[in-house]
Every structure is written in structure tokens, then in C-alpha cells.
Amino acid sequence: MIVPEMPGLGQRERFENVEHIYEKRLLSRYVYLAVVSWVVLIYCVWFCNGHLPTQWTKADTKSDPEHFIEEYAAFNLKQLTELGPKIFGTYANDVLAVEFLKREISYLATRSSSTNKIEYDVQRASGCYYLSFQPHGFVNCYEGVVNIIVRLTSYISTGSALLVNCHFDSVPGSPGSSDDSLNCAVMLEVIRVLSQSHLPLRNDVIFLFNGAEETPLQGSHAFITQHQWAKAVKAFINLEACGAGGREILFQAAQNNPWLLKMYAASVPHPHGLVVAEDVFQSGFVPSDTDFRIFRDFGKIPGLDFAHSSNGYVYHTKFDNLDYISNGTIQHTGDNLLALIKKIGSSESLRDLDRYSGGRMVYFDVLGFFMILYQEDIGFYFNIVTVIVSFCFQWKILRYIEPGISYLGSLKLLLVSCKVTVFGWILGALWMLATSKILNVYDLSMSWFSHPYLVFTLYYCPFIFSSMFVYVWYQSSAMQRFKALDRAQLYTGGVQVIFCLILLCGTIFGIRSSFVLMLLILFPCLANIGLMAFEKMDCFTHWVTTYFVASSVSVSYVFYLTLLTFSLFIPITGRMGPAASPELFIGCLSIILCALSTSVVVPMIALVKKPKEFLAQVGGLYLLTMVTLMNTSLGFPYSGDPTNPAPQRILVHHTQQRFHHFGGKAYYDDSGYWITHLDHHNPGVLKEIIPELQNARNVGPLCEEVLFCGLPVPSTRLLAQSMHSLWVPAREPVLHFSSTVRLLEENWISDERLLMKFRVIGPSRMELFISPNSHVKLTEWNYNFPIPNGKPLWNSRSTYFIHYATGDTRSDFNLTLWFQVKPKNDETTVDIAVIGHYMNHDYSKGFKAFLKKFPDWAHTTAINSMYASFKF
Missing domain, CATH: 3.40.630.10 (Zn peptidases)
Structure with missing residues (x-):
């Protein structure tokens, strides 16, 4: 090898610098080769996940x-x-x-x-x-x-x-x-x-x-x-x-x-x-x-x-x-x-x-080829042993890299190698929060909904950049005295220690999914133990090759898990409700999965020949994505393409509202379209497409007057979403009969005990909301199971829900309630709201015309409904 002249350096120093340069160049080649190999590995995982057997005829x-x-x-x-x-x-x-x-x-x-x-x-x-x-x-x-x-x-x-x-x-x-x-x-x-x-x-x-x-x-x-x-x-x-x-x-x-x-x-x-x-x-x-x-x-x-x-x-x-x-x-x-x-x-x-x-069992399949399963208690001991062995090995490798170092010095060195990784993760998490905030402010939320690949450029790239940046910064300061191979071993060891701590916590709290961390720790640890046993830790090519191969075994499973996770949860964000933050949710998933899949290799990427160029490439990809989203239609989240739909889900209830005073006299009668968006955009760009939505009003004003704002909520799971819904005034729907509650009997059993019998009449699908007054407690009913806790509260009062469905076109059932009333007075005893959902699709002309105005990327579930409230 020809040693270049380096002014101001002695013969020994010149050879050490040449060795560092040689290792860095060789490391660069290995890292880029590993990146290409992992791209191939991701493709193989994707192929196995989508592979289906041949059809039999x-x-x-x-x-x-x-x-x-x-x-x-x-x-x-x-x-x-x-x-x-x-x-x-x-x-x-x-x-x-x-x-x-x-x-x-x-x-x-x-x-x-x-x-x-x-x-x-x-x-x-x-x-x-x-x-x-x-x-x-x-x-x-x-x-x-x-x-x-x-x-x-x-x-x-x-x-x-x-x-x-x-x-x-x-x-x-x-x-x-x-x-x-x-x-x-x-x-x-x-x-x-x-x-x-x-x-x-x-x-x-x-x-x-x-x-x-x-x-x-x-x-x-x-x-x-x-x-x-x-x-x-x-x-x-x-x-x-x-x-x-x-x-x-x-x-x-x-x-x-x-x-x-x-x-x-x-x-x-x-x-x-x-x-x-x-x-x-x-x-x-x-x-x-x-x-x-x-x-x-x-x-x-x-x-x-x-x-x-x-x-x-x-x-x-x-x-x-x-x-x-x-x-x-x-x-x-x-x-x-x-x-x-x-x-x-x-x-x-x-x-x-x-x-x-x-x-309980821990179980998982390996790319659809076979299953691995074992008892949870066996997994507990296996996880603990993995943590102990990995800790011991990382401690030993510190002494191996710097012989003669004190125990306190080893501990400080271990903390430094962990601190670099943690700081990178924290910086990546902060960047994720900033990205989600920017996307929400510029109304670009869920741009990845119909383009899942954007998750990589929006959240993976900033996290990788942040981790790499911290490594590069420490490379030029605290870890300068170590050669490239030693730094790679120290940094990857720090990642292993952090994974061990998380695995230990997950194991103690009985989280069976912790086995993923065990896999990420186990294979690199076994590879390093083997290298140390054969005295190959100082051999650059042996260590880098063995480490990448061993890590690929466990990281391939993380790729598999990532593919399954995003294919499940990205569509689910379309029905998480208006109050949810899909950007934050997907962002958190991204940094967790990115940390699991890239942390074992990012320390070495930061040590390549020109790390700043790599940082610029990763950061540039992120910036290019943000600029493109802000200036093109790529940021629109939905798709009505019949070959690849990604629709927005919207509930549209053509509703009649009727509220009654004590005694049964109606004092309020209104009708309109109750519109509930099942995702974060409410109503979003639809206002520009459907003129009626520009006259929509929030449902808040009625929420204190009648049970749950006078809305025909079809499920208790939609109570939270209903608070973010809209009301568009319209003519009344086609209802061939009303939904109503009639008091059949009111009988004071004692001074504080009241029995009330009701008859409920309506269509084939009904909801009943019951809320006793503040001085009244529901103690019994005509069902053979205990009365639940009465949550959520409405105006600080308990509420109870009854869902009723029948195979007939009409519902007609009796309800008996026993109340404890303290003290007995002339106030109303209970508020009851009945909701009828008419499943016959007999829509009015106006409702049909309104539904046709929704674009092809919006899936509407349309139902005729009636909400009627009563005081007894």
C-alpha cells in the first residue's frame, strides 16, 4: 500500500490514519451493499405476504x-x-x-x-x-x-x-x-x-x-x-x-x-x-x-x-x-x-x-411458511436470559475495545453509546410532531391515505435523518479517539442495551409482543458471541458481514410486521372519528417501527465516507415530498378510482326531530340531514362541492336541552363522533309511521319507590336513551342482568342505552323500570329519547338529489331516521 504524505504526522500516525481511511471506505461499501440487500429483502417479504396458493377447479x-x-x-x-x-x-x-x-x-x-x-x-x-x-x-x-x-x-x-x-x-x-x-x-x-x-x-x-x-x-x-x-x-x-x-x-x-x-x-x-x-x-x-x-x-x-x-x-x-x-x-x-x-x-x-x-401463548408465523409458538412463562425466562446475556456481552466488548478501562469508565462509555441513540430518537420524535402539525395546519392531513408510500418520506426519512445526525455529531467529538470499527461496535451495542431495557419492561408487564425486541437482540448477540469466540471481532470484514447477516434475520420480521401494520391501520384511520389525530397516530407507528427496523444499521450508515451527503439525500427527499404535497393534488387523501378505491366514509341520516314537554305535547319539530364524517376531515373539501353544506350548523346548541343533542346516533361508539357532526336543514324524510314512547302505567310502590311501564313503537331498528333526573336512581328493570354504571353522563345525569332490532318491519315492545326517588316531588322523573332507523331505502326526491352530489371518492351510508324525546 502506498502511504500518502501527511504533513505534521509521524510514521506511526500516518499508518493509523491510512487504516482509518481504508476502514471507512470499506465500511461505506458494506453499508451501501447492505442497503441494497435490505431493499431486496423488503421485496421478498412483500412477495411472501401477498403470495396466495393456486386455485383448484x-x-x-x-x-x-x-x-x-x-x-x-x-x-x-x-x-x-x-x-x-x-x-x-x-x-x-x-x-x-x-x-x-x-x-x-x-x-x-x-x-x-x-x-x-x-x-x-x-x-x-x-x-x-x-x-x-x-x-x-x-x-x-x-x-x-x-x-x-x-x-x-x-x-x-x-x-x-x-x-x-x-x-x-x-x-x-x-x-x-x-x-x-x-x-x-x-x-x-x-x-x-x-x-x-x-x-x-x-x-x-x-x-x-x-x-x-x-x-x-x-x-x-x-x-x-x-x-x-x-x-x-x-x-x-x-x-x-x-x-x-x-x-x-x-x-x-x-x-x-x-x-x-x-x-x-x-x-x-x-x-x-x-x-x-x-x-x-x-x-x-x-x-x-x-x-x-x-x-x-x-x-x-x-x-x-x-x-x-x-x-x-x-x-x-x-x-x-x-x-x-x-x-x-x-x-x-x-x-x-x-x-x-x-x-x-x-x-x-x-x-x-x-x-x-x-x-397464554406467544405465537407468530414466519412469512406464512410455518408457525413458532411457545408458552408465555417460557418466553418470560427466555427474554430474561436474552437480556442478561446481551448485557454481559456488551459490557465485555467495552473492555475488549479499550483494555484496562475502569469499571466507571466502562459505564460512562456505555451511557454515551446509549445516549447518542436516545437523543436521535428524541429528535426524530420531535420532527414527527412538527410534521404532523404542519400537515394539519395546511390541511394536508392523511395525504398518505391513498398513497401509503408517503409514510416513508414523511416520517421514516426525518427519523433516520435525526438518528444519523446525532451519530455524525458525536463522531467528530466524544468518540473521535476510536477507529471506525470500534465506533460501529459501540454504537450498535448501545442500541442493543436500549432494546434490552425495553424488553425487560415489556416482559415484566406481560406484553407478549415483546418477543419482537427479543428477536432484534438475540441474533446480533449470538453473532457477536461467535465472532468473539473465534477471535474475529477485530476483523473488519468478518464483523460487518456477520452483523448484517444476523441482523437481517430479525429485521426481516420487523419488515413483515411493518407491512401488516400499515396495511391494517392506514385504512382504519378512515373510520377513527373526527376527534382523532390520524397524523399523530401514523407518525407514532412510523417512528416505533422505524426505530425497530433501522436502529441496528443507522450507526454504521453515519460512519460512511461522506455521511453529510447521505444526510442531504435523506433530508432532501423529505423536503421534496412536503413541497410536492403543498403545491400539487398529491396531498388529497381520497380516491374514487374503481381499481384502487380509498373513500371517505360519511353517514347521512335524513332525520326528523320531535321534542315533547312533560305530558306529551310536542314543542319542537324539525328535519334535516345529520352528517357524520368517520375520519378527521369534517367536512373538508365537500363544502366546495355540495352547496347545502355551506349552510350546515353545528349540533352543539341542542346538547344540553335533549339527550345527546337530538341526534339519531345508531351506536354508542358514535357518541363521541356525533359531537363533531353537522346538521343541514331539509324537508322531512319519508317515514310511514312514527317512533314513540307511551307511558302505560305509573305506580308508587312506596314513598320513594316508583314503577313505570312503557310501550316503545317504531321501525325494525331502534335505539332508546334513558336518563333519570338528578334526584332519581334507576334500581331495577325488566331484564335479567344488572343495571350498568350509567355512563356517559348527560348534564351530570346517568344514561342507559337499549338497542333493539327485529326481523319485522315494525318494533313494538314493553319496558318496565323501577326508580328510587329522593325526595318525592313534582319534577320529571326521567328523560327518554327513542331513535328509529328505517331500513327500507324509501328516500325522498330531495334526499336522493342530495346524495348524488357527493363525489365518487365519498362513500355515503344513507338512512331515514327519527329522533323523539319525552319527559315523564
């Missing part, structure tokens, strides 16, 4: 008559989808869908083998129960719910049964192809295969085609609490959707029945599930719930919860049709379901659940 039945055939299931799905929206209480749901299912099941029964016989029942049920939804629970009553139940029994049956559930109803305005007709079509095909199989199942399999899930969760309650076959059910599989197509994900599992997860992992050909999804779903971040809750809470049985989550933009919209279900989706779901049913149906576990019970 009718012609394939000859080669394997007991295989799931997508073509058969797709035909059934087409029939169900073509019925249009199937709302409980409508002809399409309660008659047409039921007749279709009965016809298909009867046909399969005639072709079943003598080994596994089919019997089915049509259940029509009524009932009431308390549903503890978040943030506010309510009484959930139903009448005339229709379920189709199929039982598959073999001649060696033990009598125990596995339940498999789907629902064929849908929300208003949506054909419900993915949610949830797809799973019902899959179940029909599974019934065909099992009923024609000559392999007997040890346990019965009960297939529940649920006719009222969207109302919500009424059909499952009707079956599990009332049907005669429910007593035989020992476990369940629930099939749902929060998107369209793709691989179904296992996102909830029974807490103390690990045998179910083990059977899933051992049997299905295309496993896809992770405990992170379960932790997130049960935390309440996802504004949805499934029949899993009903079977678990009311049936007291263990189960597994699956859902299709790809392309969540079409969930509960007019776009949920066959066009957005990718080829292979049905095959993927059917292959897994059939294999899982065969495994559980042939097992001994259903006969003695206590024998196979246990604690």
Missing part, C-alpha cells in the same frame, strides 16, 4: 376428491353477493339469503356419504343481553333473528362438537362480499368435502350461518344461549373480515387453551397469525368487535378468531364486492379451514378440555 376433483375447490366456493360467493346488501330485517337477508343457504345445504345432504351425515336447522330467536362494548356498553335486544345451523355427525361421534361461525348479513349500502359472504361460501365448500369424505370425524362439527352479526353480535348470542346444539360445543372457529381478500390472519386465541394454537400450527398448510395482532386488537385501537366475544363470554368456550384484513378501504362500503377479492384468497382460507377442522374434529381434546388447558 372442478377438474381437480378427479385427482383429489377430498380437496377444497375454490371454483365451487366462488360460485356460491357470487350468488350471495348478487343479493346486494343483506341487512337483518330485510327481504334480501331474512328470505333470499336464507332460502339460498337452505337450498345449497339440502343439496349437499342428498349427496353426503354414509360416514358423515348432515342435518340442519333454521333457528328463529329473540332475546336480550348486555353487551360491554368500548367505550360504552348497552342493552342489546333482538327479535326474529334467523340462523342456519348445520351439524355434521359420524358413526363414531363422541357427542362433543366444534363450532364454525360466519355471518351472511351485511351493513347498509354494502354487498358484504368479503364481510362475510366469502367465509360463508368457504364453509359451504368445507361441508361438501367433509360430508362426502369416507374418513369419520371423532367429534361433531356445527356450522353456524349467522344472520345477525352487524346489528351487532345478535345471531351468535341467539345460537350459543338458546339453541339445543349449543350445549355440545366445546370450542369454536370464528371467521370474519375487516378488509377484502388476501390471507386470513389469526388475531385472537383462547387464553388458557394452547392446544388450539398447537393444532393450528401443526395442521394448516398456510399459517398466518401473530400475537402482536391480538395485543393490538384487545387494546381497543381497532374500532370493531367480533362474535369471538359472544362465544367466549356467554358460551364460556375457547376458540380462534380469523379475519381477512387486506385492502381495508373497502370494508363496510359499496366497494366490498367480488372485484376486490384476489385470486387464491378463497383457496387459502379453505385449505386452512378444512385442515384445521379435520385436526380438531379427530382429536381427543374436545372431550377433556381441562386436561389440555394451560397459560
Whole structure:
């Protein structure tokens, strides 16, 4: 090597500088090679996530008559989808869908083998129960719910049964192809295969085609609490959707029945599930719930919860049709379901659940190829051991880099290596907050909604820039005495120590998702231990190569998790409510996932030959994105493109309001369009498109006078959103009959105890809000469950909610309430508001004309409603 002349330096110093220059150049090459390799790795992860199995057709039945055939299931799905929206209480749901299912099941029964016989029942049920939804629970009553139940029994049956559930109803305005007709079509095909199989199942399999899930969760309650076959059910599989197509994900599992997860992992050909999804779903971040809750809470049985989550933009919209279900989706779901049913149906576990019970499990799939699962208590000790080993190694490497350093000096050096990383993260978080604030101020919020790649340039780039900047700054000061390789080892060691501290906290608090940090610590740590054992820590090429390869194993899983996270949560921001801050939410997700995926390599990127040029490139990409958003249409969040929709969700209730004095005389009568935007933009650019919205008023003035502002709120989950909604005056809607409450009886049982009986009349879907006066307490009612806590408060008074749905065109039910009144006086006892939702789509001409003014990127759910308040 030719050593260049360096004025003012001796021979030894010249050789040390040459060595540093050589290492830095070599490090630059390795880092850029690693970046390219990781781009390839990201593509591989993306490909595996989107890969679906080859579809089987009718012609394939000859080669394997007991295989799931997508073509058969797709035909059934087409029939169900073509019925249009199937709302409980409508002809399409309660008659047409039921007749279709009965016809298909009867046909399969005639072709079943003598080994596994089919019997089915049509259940029509009524009932009431308390549903503890978040943030506010309510009484959930139903009448005339229709379920189709199929039982598959073999001649060696033990009598125990596995339940498999789907629902064929849908929300208003949506054909419900993915949610949830797809799973019902899959179940029909599974019934065909099992009923024609000559392999007997040890346990019965009960297939529940649920006719009222969207109302919500009424059909499952009707079956599990009332049907005669429910007593035989020992476990369940629930099939749902929060998107369209793709691989179904296992996102909830029974807490103390690990045998179910083990059977899933051992049997299905295309496993896809992770405990992170379960932790997130049960935390309440996802504004949805499934029949899993009903079977678990009311049936007291263990189960597994699956859902299709790809392309969540079409969930509960007019776009949920066959066009957005990718080829292979049905095959993927059917292959897994059939294999899982065969495994559980042939097992001994259903006969003695206590024998196979246990604690919670940590589980995750590896790119859909296989599952890894282990007991939570084993994971606890494994995490602790990983933390201890990593700490010990990082301490030893400090002594290795600077021999003879004191313990106090080692501690200071360790704190410096950690401090650099933490400062970079803090700076990145502050930049994220500034970006979200700027986007909100310039009305560019959710620009990534229809362009998810913008998340990288808006939030990943600033975070990477911030981390790199701090490393570069420390490189020229505190860490100058170390050569490039030593600095890389110190900085990456600091990242490992921080991850260890976070892992330790997550493990202590029982957060099973902490296994992600364990993976990020484990593989680099093992690689470094191996290098130190073979005395290769000083070999630049060996260390950098080994570190990158080891890190890639764990980081590839973080890439996988990132892809799943954003594909789920970016569409969900379209229904998080007006009060939410989607920019802050996605920004926080971004910096967490960016820290996990890039912190192991950012320290070395900062040590490349020209780090400032790299900083300029990353920062320039961010600035270019911001300038482009502010000056082009790229910042518009929605898309009405039929091939790639990303609609804004809007509820439009054509409403009649009628308020009554004590005694029943109406004193206020108004009508208009109640408009609720389910996302952050309220009403946004729509004011420029729809002239009527320019005359819209806020709903605030009526909030203190009548229960919840006189709005026809269809769910307690929308109470918060309703405070941010708009009211547009309009002529009254088409209502063929009124919604009303009549006092049938008022009886003082004692000086302080009052009984009141009411009759409630209205359409097939109703809500009842009850608020006793401040000196009155509701003590009993005619339901067989306790009175809840009375939250939220209205004017400092308790409130109670009753939801009622019926399969008939009209509702007519009685309500009995017992009050404790202190002291007895002439004031009103209780305020009651009744809300009727008329599902017949008999819209007025004015309402139809108003709805047509909404652009193609807006999905409107339109309902005729009536709000009537009474004082008694």
C-alpha cells in the first residue's frame, strides 16, 4: 500500500490514519451493499405476504376428491353477493339469503356419504343481553333473528362438537362480499368435502350461518344461549373480515387453551397469525368487535378468531364486492379451514378440555411458511436470559475495545453509546410532531391515505435523518479517539442495551409482543458471541458481514410486521372519528417501527465516507415530498378510482326531530340531514362541492336541552363522533309511521319507590336513551342482568342505552323500570329519547338529489331516521 504524505504526522500516525481511511471506505461499501440487500429483502417479504396458493377447479376433483375447490366456493360467493346488501330485517337477508343457504345445504345432504351425515336447522330467536362494548356498553335486544345451523355427525361421534361461525348479513349500502359472504361460501365448500369424505370425524362439527352479526353480535348470542346444539360445543372457529381478500390472519386465541394454537400450527398448510395482532386488537385501537366475544363470554368456550384484513378501504362500503377479492384468497382460507377442522374434529381434546388447558401463548408465523409458538412463562425466562446475556456481552466488548478501562469508565462509555441513540430518537420524535402539525395546519392531513408510500418520506426519512445526525455529531467529538470499527461496535451495542431495557419492561408487564425486541437482540448477540469466540471481532470484514447477516434475520420480521401494520391501520384511520389525530397516530407507528427496523444499521450508515451527503439525500427527499404535497393534488387523501378505491366514509341520516314537554305535547319539530364524517376531515373539501353544506350548523346548541343533542346516533361508539357532526336543514324524510314512547302505567310502590311501564313503537331498528333526573336512581328493570354504571353522563345525569332490532318491519315492545326517588316531588322523573332507523331505502326526491352530489371518492351510508324525546 502506498502511504500518502501527511504533513505534521509521524510514521506511526500516518499508518493509523491510512487504516482509518481504508476502514471507512470499506465500511461505506458494506453499508451501501447492505442497503441494497435490505431493499431486496423488503421485496421478498412483500412477495411472501401477498403470495396466495393456486386455485383448484372442478377438474381437480378427479385427482383429489377430498380437496377444497375454490371454483365451487366462488360460485356460491357470487350468488350471495348478487343479493346486494343483506341487512337483518330485510327481504334480501331474512328470505333470499336464507332460502339460498337452505337450498345449497339440502343439496349437499342428498349427496353426503354414509360416514358423515348432515342435518340442519333454521333457528328463529329473540332475546336480550348486555353487551360491554368500548367505550360504552348497552342493552342489546333482538327479535326474529334467523340462523342456519348445520351439524355434521359420524358413526363414531363422541357427542362433543366444534363450532364454525360466519355471518351472511351485511351493513347498509354494502354487498358484504368479503364481510362475510366469502367465509360463508368457504364453509359451504368445507361441508361438501367433509360430508362426502369416507374418513369419520371423532367429534361433531356445527356450522353456524349467522344472520345477525352487524346489528351487532345478535345471531351468535341467539345460537350459543338458546339453541339445543349449543350445549355440545366445546370450542369454536370464528371467521370474519375487516378488509377484502388476501390471507386470513389469526388475531385472537383462547387464553388458557394452547392446544388450539398447537393444532393450528401443526395442521394448516398456510399459517398466518401473530400475537402482536391480538395485543393490538384487545387494546381497543381497532374500532370493531367480533362474535369471538359472544362465544367466549356467554358460551364460556375457547376458540380462534380469523379475519381477512387486506385492502381495508373497502370494508363496510359499496366497494366490498367480488372485484376486490384476489385470486387464491378463497383457496387459502379453505385449505386452512378444512385442515384445521379435520385436526380438531379427530382429536381427543374436545372431550377433556381441562386436561389440555394451560397459560397464554406467544405465537407468530414466519412469512406464512410455518408457525413458532411457545408458552408465555417460557418466553418470560427466555427474554430474561436474552437480556442478561446481551448485557454481559456488551459490557465485555467495552473492555475488549479499550483494555484496562475502569469499571466507571466502562459505564460512562456505555451511557454515551446509549445516549447518542436516545437523543436521535428524541429528535426524530420531535420532527414527527412538527410534521404532523404542519400537515394539519395546511390541511394536508392523511395525504398518505391513498398513497401509503408517503409514510416513508414523511416520517421514516426525518427519523433516520435525526438518528444519523446525532451519530455524525458525536463522531467528530466524544468518540473521535476510536477507529471506525470500534465506533460501529459501540454504537450498535448501545442500541442493543436500549432494546434490552425495553424488553425487560415489556416482559415484566406481560406484553407478549415483546418477543419482537427479543428477536432484534438475540441474533446480533449470538453473532457477536461467535465472532468473539473465534477471535474475529477485530476483523473488519468478518464483523460487518456477520452483523448484517444476523441482523437481517430479525429485521426481516420487523419488515413483515411493518407491512401488516400499515396495511391494517392506514385504512382504519378512515373510520377513527373526527376527534382523532390520524397524523399523530401514523407518525407514532412510523417512528416505533422505524426505530425497530433501522436502529441496528443507522450507526454504521453515519460512519460512511461522506455521511453529510447521505444526510442531504435523506433530508432532501423529505423536503421534496412536503413541497410536492403543498403545491400539487398529491396531498388529497381520497380516491374514487374503481381499481384502487380509498373513500371517505360519511353517514347521512335524513332525520326528523320531535321534542315533547312533560305530558306529551310536542314543542319542537324539525328535519334535516345529520352528517357524520368517520375520519378527521369534517367536512373538508365537500363544502366546495355540495352547496347545502355551506349552510350546515353545528349540533352543539341542542346538547344540553335533549339527550345527546337530538341526534339519531345508531351506536354508542358514535357518541363521541356525533359531537363533531353537522346538521343541514331539509324537508322531512319519508317515514310511514312514527317512533314513540307511551307511558302505560305509573305506580308508587312506596314513598320513594316508583314503577313505570312503557310501550316503545317504531321501525325494525331502534335505539332508546334513558336518563333519570338528578334526584332519581334507576334500581331495577325488566331484564335479567344488572343495571350498568350509567355512563356517559348527560348534564351530570346517568344514561342507559337499549338497542333493539327485529326481523319485522315494525318494533313494538314493553319496558318496565323501577326508580328510587329522593325526595318525592313534582319534577320529571326521567328523560327518554327513542331513535328509529328505517331500513327500507324509501328516500325522498330531495334526499336522493342530495346524495348524488357527493363525489365518487365519498362513500355515503344513507338512512331515514327519527329522533323523539319525552319527559315523564
